[in-house]
Amino acid sequence: MANETIIELKEITRSYNLAAEPVHALQGVSLTIKQGEYVAIMGTSGSGKSTLMNIIGCLDKPTTGTYILDGQDIVARSDDELATIRNRTIGFVFQQFNLLASMSALQNVMLPLVYAGISAGERKVKAELALKELGLEGRISHRPNELSGGQQQRVAIARAIVNNPRILLADEPTGALDSTTSREIMGLFNRLVDEGMTVIIVTHDPETASHARRVIKVRDGKIQEDSTREARHEIN
Amino acid sequence: MNLRELLGIAWQGILSNKLRSGLTVLGIVIGIASVITLLGIGQGAKLEAEKQVQSLGVNLIYVRPGAANLSSISQGQGSAATLTYDDAQAIRENCPAVEDVAAQYNSAFQVQRGEQNTSTSVVATEPSYTDIRNFFPAKGRFFSLNDLKEAARVCVLGETTANNLFFDENPLRKQVLIRGELFDVIGVMEHKGVTQMMDMDDQIFIPLSTGYATLVGLNAVTGKQVKSILVRAKEGEDMQAQFQITNLLRLRHNIQSPDADDFTLRTQADIMQTAQSITGVFSLLLGATAGISLLVGGIGIMNIMLVSVTERTKEIGIRKAIGAKYSQILSQFVIEAVVMSVTGGILGIGVGLAGASALSQFAQWTTVVTPSSVLLSFFVSLAIGLFFGIYPARKAAKLDPIVALRSE
Ligand SMILES: Nc1ncnc2c1ncn2[C@@H]1O[C@H](COP(=O)(O)OP(=O)(O)OP(=O)(O)O)[C@@H](O)[C@H]1O
Ligand SMILES: [Mg+2]
Numbered sequence: 001m002a003n004e005t006i007i008e009l010k011e012i013t014r015s016y017n018l019a020a021e022p023v024h025a026l027q028g029v030s031l032t033i034k035q036g037e038y039v040a041i042m043g044t045s046g047s048g049k050s051t052l053m054n055i056i057g058c059l060d061k062p063t064t065g066t067y068i069l070d071g072q073d074i075v076a077r078s079d080d081e082l083a084t085i086r087n088r089t090i091g092f093v094f095q096q097f098n099l100l101a102s103m104s105a106l107q108n109v110m111l112p113l114v115y116a117g118i119s120a121g122e123r124k125v126k127a128e129l130a131l132k133e134l135g136l137e138g139r140i141s142h143r144p145n146e147l148s149g150g151q152q153q154r155v156a157i158a159r160a161i162v163n164n165p166r167i168l169l170a171d172e173p174t175g176a177l178d179s180t181t182s183r184e185i186m187g188l189f190n191r192l193v194d195e196g197m198t199v200i201i202v203t204h205d206p207e208t209a210s211h212a213r214r215v216i217k218v219r220d221g222k223i224q225e226d227s228t229r230e231a232r233h234e235i236n
Numbered sequence: 237m238n239l240r241e242l243l244g245i246a247w248q249g250i251l252s253n254k255l256r257s258g259l260t261v262l263g264i265v266i267g268i269a270s271v272i273t274l275l276g277i278g279q280g281a282k283l284e285a286e287k288q289v290q291s292l293g294v295n296l297i298y299v300r301p302g303a304a305n306l307s308s309i310s311q312g313q314g315s316a317a318t319l320t321y322d323d324a325q326a327i328r329e330n331c332p333a334v335e336d337v338a339a340q341y342n343s344a345f346q347v348q349r350g351e352q353n354t355s356t357s358v359v360a361t362e363p364s365y366t367d368i369r370n371f372f373p374a375k376g377r378f379f380s381l382n383d384l385k386e387a388a389r390v391c392v393l394g395e396t397t398a399n400n401l402f403f404d405e406n407p408l409r410k411q412v413l414i415r416g417e418l419f420d421v422i423g424v425m426e427h428k429g430v431t432q433m434m435d436m437d438d439q440i441f442i443p444l445s446t447g448y449a450t451l452v453g454l455n456a457v458t459g460k461q462v463k464s465i466l467v468r469a470k471e472g473e474d475m476q477a478q479f480q481i482t483n484l485l486r487l488r489h490n491i492q493s494p495d496a497d498d499f500t501l502r503t504q505a506d507i508m509q510t511a512q513s514i515t516g517v518f519s520l521l522l523g524a525t526a527g528i529s530l531l532v533g534g535i536g537i538m539n540i541m542l543v544s545v546t547e548r549t550k551e552i553g554i555r556k557a558i559g560a561k562y563s564q565i566l567s568q569f570v571i572e573a574v575v576m577s578v579t580g581g582i583l584g585i586g587v588g589l590a591g592a593s594a595l596s597q598f599a600q601w602t603t604v605v606t607p608s609s610v611l612l613s614f615f616v617s618l619a620i621g622l623f624f625g626i627y628p629a630r631k632a633a634k635l636d637p638i639v640a641l642r643s644e
Pocket of ligand 2: 049050051171
């Protein structure tokens with residue numbers, strides 16, 4: 001299972017047709033990621049990391065190219081089918097947390113289960129478990145604005161993993177956090193990888209990236225370098 | 237996701253901006269309340285009109301001098317001196333479909349009693365008047381056939397007239413002067429109110445014969461002239477009665493062509509129809525007014541939902557990012573609109589019922605709120621939520637997740 005290919009991108013491009021001139025955010029990205037891999041994506045600002053993550057996360061569609069996720073051609077899927085994939089297969093952690101301000105931590109974490117059609121009782125049990133796993137059992141009825149940044153990000157991670165996705169995507173999950181909190185969250189990701197989850201994170205921080213066994217460097221919408229941890233050690 | 241959960245999500249959305257939702261609901265409350273109240277007024281007016289027409293007496297036919305068409309505009313019905321007491325007698329004797337007849341001559345005269353002095357309509361008629369008009373004395377008695385035969389100087393006062401002349405005193409066995417002639421008061425009529433734009437309670441009734449002898453006098457040419465003949469047809473024989481009366485009068489008046497008719501027949505059905513068409517137009521106008529206020533309320537809902545969708549684009553993006561489908565976002569916003577409109581509808585029904593009963597209590601208007609208009613209002617409010625909610629909801633559901641997430 002560990003060596004099964006789960007993500008396969010072939011010649012992916014993504015262009016934005018702006019009035020002035022088209023922006024080519026991705027210009028032919030090909031990439032294969034296996035189940036259980038821990039991948040860090042690095043690159044300068046504007047290089048196309050978020051664009052790539054959004055496509056992998058089925059939030060956005062490529063302009064051209066093929067995306068096979070878990071054996072399914074994503075480009076041909078309808079919006080509702082993509083919604084189901086985002087709900088069941090992928091967990092997404094955003095840099096700005098993106099929690100619903102009017103809901104408690106527990107309600108936020110339960111939300112993906114609501115859309116998954118899971119019964120209210122089971123939802124509560126699962127969400128509480130996920131929050132507990134992230135050390136937030138004392139904060140379940142707090143609203144996001146009553147939580148610290150690190151706590152909010154942990155709620156967001158709990159929401160991303162509550163439905164047991166096979167892939168966890170995190171776009172600069174520690175960008176807004178201090179180094180101690182960042183380290184805590186990286187530790188959590190390590191644990192999820194150990195449990196067999198495929199984890200892909202975008203980061204600027206080499207320290208954060210060093211947790212990943214594979215680092216992909218993006219530049220001007222293209223993959224500049226793709227190295228496993230061992231290869232990187234050899235270079236150093 | 238079941239309906240209860242969708243309702244829960246919608247309710248959270250509504251509560252997240254209480255003032256705005258409240259004002260939106262208020263628009264619907266006003267709309268539905270005016271529908272309930274105005275329909276109640278319309279229905280009440282209709283009922284009142286029907287009741288008044290009913291109270292004139294059943295199977296009633298009015299025979300009046302003067303033609304029904306063109307000439308009636310120029311000279312006014314009842315002004316021609318072509319109907320006589322003999323016509324009334326002929327109808328009584330020769331029309332088998334006629335149950336009863338009362339000829340009447342009415343005119344305004346000065347009436348005095350002590351210091352009190354008033355001008356009142358004096359109705360000289362026959363004892364059959366009470367049965368035909370369905371209008372009876374409350375005190376004392378109406379004059380009898382004997383009084384008619386003897387041209388007795390007796391009179392029966394309408395309720396208002398009695399009050400005007402006697403205040404709290406009992407008028408029975410007292411006397412009044414009608415154009416200087418002395419009359420014994422033998423009865424006071426029951427309360428009848430205003431029918432056909434005539435105050436039935438401000439009249440004095442005297443025997444027809446007495447009227448001819450003391451007040452009107454006889455016309456050398458036409459004999460005993462009457463102002464109208466009230467006819468009650470036998471049950472279910474209105475048409476025959478009208479036919480018989482028309483033929484008889486044409487024969488007696490020597491009329492060859494219907495165009496030359498010098499009399500007019502009006503039935504209760506005619507009057508009822510007129511009343512109904514007037515109240516129908518009235519109801520329609522009220523309904524249209526209420527409909528417009530509902531439309532405004534509905535547009536209010538749409539407007540607020542559009543604002544809400546714009547403001548909550550980020551929320552929609554988050555929901556979509558974690559797996560909400562088109563239909564789930566759509567139903568969230570449609571249900572939000574429907575919950576607001578139905579809440580407004582239910583409150584509006586309450587306010588409308590209160591308004592209708594307040595109007596009948598304090599303004600003495602007859603209002604009738606039927607269960608069907610309550611049910612109609614409820615479903616209209618539901619439909620408004622659906623109709624005006626669907627467009628903003630579709631806008632929300634169609635949002636691209638990435639675009640929505642990037643908003644703010
Ligand atoms: N919606 C959009 N419309 C137009 N251009 C866009 C849009 N989104 C991204 N771009 C452009 O695509 C390029 C890549 O953007 P992207 O967000 O992927 O960069 P990034 O690598 O995530 O940068 P950062 O590290 O600053 O987050 C940029 O040049 C950006 O201006
Ligand atoms: Mg980015």
